[in-house]
Amino acid sequence: MDLLIAVTLFVLAVFLGVELITKVPPTLHTPLMSGSNAISGITIVGALVAAGADHSTFTAVLGFAAVTLAMINVVGGFLVTHRMLQMFGPKRRRDTSAQVSKASSADGAETGDGRARVMDVDR
Amino acid sequence: MMDDWTTLGYLASAVLFILGLKRLSRPRTAVRGNQFGATGMLIAIVVTLTDNAILGFEWIIAGLVLGTAVGAVLAVRVQMTAMPELVALFNGFGGGASVLVAAASYIEAADLATDTPRLSAAAGLAALIGAVTFTGSLIAFGKLRESLKWSGFKGMQVVSVVGVAAAVVFGVLMVADAGNALWIWLMVAVAAGLGVLVVSPIGGADMPVVIALLNSLSGMAAVAAGFVLDNSLLIIAGSLVGASGLILTQIMCVAMNRSLLAVMFSPAPSGAGGPSADDVYAGKVRSTSADDVAMLLEAAERVAIVPGYGLAVAQAQHAVRDLARRLEDRGTQVVFGIHPVAGRMPGHMNVLLAEAEIGYEQLVEMDDINPTFEQTDVTIVLGANDVVNPIARTDPSSPIAGMPILDVDKSGVVVVIKRSLSPGFAGIPNPLFAADNSMMLFGDGREAVVSITKALQQI
Numbered sequence: 001m002d003l004l005i006a007v008t009l010f011v012l013a014v015f016l017g018v019e020l021i022t023k024v025p026p027t028l029h030t031p032l033m034s035g036s037n038a039i040s041g042i043t044i045v046g047a048l049v050a051a052g053a054d055h056s057t058f059t060a061v062l063g064f065a066a067v068t069l070a071m072i073n074v075v076g077g078f079l080v081t082h083r084m085l086q087m088f089g090p091k092r093r094r095d096t097s098a099q100v101s102k103a104s105s106a107d108g109a110e111t112g113d114g115r116a117r118v119m120d121v122d123r
Numbered sequence: 124m125m126d127d128w129t130t131l132g133y134l135a136s137a138v139l140f141i142l143g144l145k146r147l148s149r150p151r152t153a154v155r156g157n158q159f160g161a162t163g164m165l166i167a168i169v170v171t172l173t174d175n176a177i178l179g180f181e182w183i184i185a186g187l188v189l190g191t192a193v194g195a196v197l198a199v200r201v202q203m204t205a206m207p208e209l210v211a212l213f214n215g216f217g218g219g220a221s222v223l224v225a226a227a228s229y230i231e232a233a234d235l236a237t238d239t240p241r242l243s244a245a246a247g248l249a250a251l252i253g254a255v256t257f258t259g260s261l262i263a264f265g266k267l268r269e270s271l272k273w274s275g276f277k278g279m280q281v282v283s284v285v286g287v288a289a290a291v292v293f294g295v296l297m298v299a300d301a302g303n304a305l306w307i308w309l310m311v312a313v314a315a316g317l318g319v320l321v322v323s324p325i326g327g328a329d330m331p332v333v334i335a336l337l338n339s340l341s342g343m344a345a346v347a348a349g350f351v352l353d354n355s356l357l358i359i360a361g362s363l364v365g366a367s368g369l370i371l372t373q374i375m376c377v378a379m380n381r382s383l384l385a386v387m388f389s390p391a392p393s394g395a396g397g398p399s400a401d402d403v404y405a406g407k408v409r410s411t412s413a414d415d416v417a418m419l420l421e422a423a424e425r426v427a428i429v430p431g432y433g434l435a436v437a438q439a440q441h442a443v444r445d446l447a448r449r450l451e452d453r454g455t456q457v458v459f460g461i462h463p464v465a466g467r468m469p470g471h472m473n474v475l476l477a478e479a480e481i482g483y484e485q486l487v488e489m490d491d492i493n494p495t496f497e498q499t500d501v502t503i504v505l506g507a508n509d510v511v512n513p514i515a516r517t518d519p520s521s522p523i524a525g526m527p528i529l530d531v532d533k534s535g536v537v538v539v540i541k542r543s544l545s546p547g548f549a550g551i552p553n554p555l556f557a558a559d560n561s562m563m564l565f566g567d568g569r570e571a572v573v574s575i576t577k578a579l580q581q582i
Contacts, residue, residue, distance in 0.1 A: 001353045003241060010346060013359045016141065017366025024148040026463055026488055027477075029371060029470030033338050034210050035147045035157050036367045039140055040341040041213075042164065042360040043221045045171045046352045050227035051186055052177035055234065059227040064182040066223035071190020072197070073217040078161040079198035080209060085154045087203075087477040 031084045038077025044070035132170030133356035139163030140360050144367060150483070167356060203478040204435050207468040208267035211260045211334055214341050218256025221344035222311055225249035228351050229297070230304045238301040242351055247294040249347035250307055251314045256340040258318030263333055266326055267467055275323045280388070283320045289313045321387065328432075328509060328548035330467040332375045332386045339368025371469050378463035378489075380515075380526040400552040404544055407557035411564050413571060416503075416538050417578035423500035426450055427492065429460045429529055430472050433506015433541065437568030440479035443505065446576045447481065453579075459485055460492040460502075460529050462510040489529055499534040504555075506540065506568050508547030513555055523549045537561040540571045 024032055047070045051063025140163045146156025177183070194213075201209045229246040232238040265271030293310040300306060325333050342364025349357025376383050420426060428447065434440060447457045459481065465472045473486055487495075496502065504511055507529075515526045531537050532555050539556055541563065546552060555561055564571050 001355065006350060006353070006355070006358060009355055009358050010362050013362030014366045017144070017363040018370060020141065020144045020363070021148055021367040021370045024370075024374075025150060026461060026470050027473040027483060027486065028148060028150060028153055029374075030206065030210070030468060030474045031153060031157070031470070032144075032147050032367065033335065033371060033469060034206075034213070035160055036144060036364045037210060037214050037217065037338050037341065039144070039160050039164070039360055040217045040338070040345050040364040041220070042136075042140075042167060042357055043217060043224055043345045043348050044164070045167050045354060045357060046224035046228070046348050047186070047220055048168065048171045048183055049174070049176055049352065050224055050231075051182040052179055053227075053231065054178035055231045059231050060179070060182045062223045062227040062230075064186045066220045066227065067183060067186025068190040068193075069216040069223070070220035071187055072194040073213045073220065074164055074194065075191045076194030076198040076209070077213050078157060078164070079195060080201065080206070080213075081157045082154070083198065084203075084206070084474055084477075085157060087474070087480075088150065088153070088483055 027088065031081050031088075034077055034084065035081040038074055038081060041070045041074035041077060044074055126175065129170050129174050130355070132166055133354075136163040136167040136170070136356055137359045139166065140363060144363055203474055204438055204440075205268075206474055207330070207334060207466075207471060208264045210468060211263040211267060211337065214334075214337050215257045215260025215264065217341040218253045218260060218337075218344050220253075221249050221341075221348045222253035222257060224348045225253065225351050226307055226311065229301075229307050233302050233304055236302070240298050240301075243298045243301045244294070245347055245350035246307060247297045247310055249344055249351055250310045251290055251294070252340055252347055253344035254311045254314035255318040255321070256337055256344055258315045259322040259333075259340075260318075260337050262319055262322040263330070263337060266322075267330065273323060274326060275320065279320050279324070283317060286313055286317045286320065290317065325386065326548075328379070328464060329381075329386045331464050331469050331471070332372055332379070332381075332383070334468045335368055335371035335375055336383070337368075339365050339372060342366075342368055375464055375469055378527060380523070400544065400546070403552040403554050404557050408544065409562045411538065411562040413564065413574035414578045415562075416564055416575050417582060419501050419536055419538070420450060420455070420575070420579060421453070421582050423450075423455055423535075425456045425458075425495075425499045425501075427458050427460050427496065427499045427502040427531070427534065429462075429502060429504045429507055429511060429531055430476070431462075431465045431505065431507025431510060432467060432471075433568050435466060435471065435475055435506075437506060437570075439505065439569040439572055440475045440481075442569045442572040442576070443476075444479040444481050446572050446579075447485075449576055449579055457485065458487050458492065458495075460489065460531070461486050462489055462507070462529055465507060465510055489527060493530045496530050496533040501536045501538060502531045502534040504531055504537060504539045504541075505572070508541070508553055509549045509551075511555055512547070512549070512551070512553045513558075514551065514553070521551060523551070531555070532558055532560070535560065538564055540564045540566070540568055542566065 047066035143156045143159030146152035225246040297306040342361045345361030511531045514521045515523045515528045
């Protein structure tokens, strides 16, 4: 890849990232951070090549360590983000709206649709 | 080197990352967004594994299995109160992986004499940014767990400057004398030291800024690794993360009315010059009991609860939920006022309260709740201090002057639950504690809230 093309990709992607993330509600600050953190584990791609290049044992060991660290970052990051986002979903509401919310989400509770609707409440 | 299918697969991953981040920033679609991101990552891994450049799979499989197991166990077992340190730890691992990738590529290129100035320079940057991210995140991890109290030594800024100069020298040597693997390890060593030096003095309320900034740096380390490997996906995905981390950093700095440079280089604002704690508090602080607070709440129509880091320390989120539910059962309106930098990472309070199953619609942002404090009968401040200090509005010479705060002092009665009158991170006394409409309930946050709830039951 031409260096200038690589630099172009970099600059455009930074601008795109800025456009994507502005106006994030505070509730999502933590999940967004841990989710994007998991994406930064993309360095796994380079780690796989280093571990599998069969150049020398030393570089393979470096690659192995890189794969391990990056994989912890990726798997842990996406899983923990999922756990957090689940908590923002519909909960056993005890107030008067509990019955309503239960009834309306009964059809889609497992598919995530109910969750999506309840999370939209104050937007 | 890359065939067309690999390139197309990487393009699909990049698109999924973009759509995923977009969806992650809207409450309604956030779960889907995270799944998009994970799918993009899976595609990237599968595409890479089918790439011709990979010859042996033993090390790869070992690393994938080990990393998956460790990551999954950590993610499933973590307590929500420990979320900031886990995010810091994962972040550090990402930075560390980028360092190792850069080192392996640099050494291989040196052995095969395929090195170019561009590869060497990019490897130097990846080693620098990645190692700073790695050790910086580990220090942040230790600070967030409160197992690390060390905040550096006198003159460490001078040492940091020397370190930066050394990093520049090693970077130049990596390019000029590219056959020598020694230089990249010296670069890693210096950068690792810099990460420790820069993050160690930062603490307390500045932690959300540091976490967001380290997040951004881990993305930038991936970008640099992408320039080493000539890999478009690393460049794109790393830039997206770098940009989103920078924006969060910016949001946190605005919420504290401090510049990023001030956070990094003049960490502890001193409380010197302002009125002393004795002047502010002497004879004016009223202490109260759980029973009295229960009486107040019993008569209130609208109650606001303002949590701070003390809520996380005391693990009081479930106790607060019980109190809120009891009040609602009595017909009292209960809202939570959330300051953007309350806690130790961006959005920390929201995560804790969501874990306690407190409805997302009850959490009100600062700008929305501030105009309503005048109509609020009782405000309970739980483990928060500087973010409710009215001096930020009134005294232009104070270290927190101009910082946006929650105007709890405008509500009918303010009950402050706190262990003592000790100052917050800014190190200044809080006139709120001595105000005519304030009373202090001294003690552990969780125990205090449980006693109030019990007392309410008996009324």
